[in-house]
Amino acid sequence: VQLVESGGGLAQTGGSLKLSCVTSGLHFRDATIAWFRQAPGKEREGVSCVSAPDLTEYYAASVKGRFFISKDYGEETSWLQMNNLKPEDAAVYYCAAIYGSRRGIPHSSEVTFWGKGTLVTVPS
Numbered sequence: 001v002q003l004v005e006s007g008g009g010l011a012q013t014g015g016s017l018k019l020s021c022v023t024s025g026l027h028f029r030d031a032t033i034a035w036f037r038q039a040p041g042k043e044r045e046g047v048s049c050v051s052a053p054d055l056t057e058y059y060a061a062s063v064k065g066r067f068f069i070s071k072d073y074g075e076e077t078s079w080l081q082m083n084n085l086k087p088e089d090a091a092v093y094y095c096a097a098i099y100g101s102r103r104g105i106p107h108s109s110e111v112t113f114w115g116k117g118t119l120v121t122v123p124s
Helices: none
Strands: 002-006 017-024 031-038 045-050 057-059 067-072 077-082 091-099 118-121
Touching: 002 091, 017 031, 017 091, 017 118, 031 067, 031 077, 045 067, 045 077, 057 067
Parallel strands: none
Antiparallel strands: 002 017, 017 077, 031 045, 031 091, 045 057, 067 077, 091 118
């Protein structure tokens, strides 16, 4: 199984970025896809997830209303649209997959598959 993130980069405060997570080898329809982030010196935190099989979306309070997750079965890809970015959103963003449904963003210890991450920079 591979998860490959892309779309990170430099954004100004108030700007937008769209992250992509292309998967391979995953039973995509059976997997909850989550996005995590980790800033320097901080723990990895869950940002959002879209649960299998009902596609229920969950968001951390810090990003609700600004970030939007999506999942496409045909492309076996997930996206994280990030709007109105703030300096505190700067981090390495990771795509993650867990088989089965989830009622809420999973803890990082529950994750089965990880991508290598993509860096998002938002200068203060």
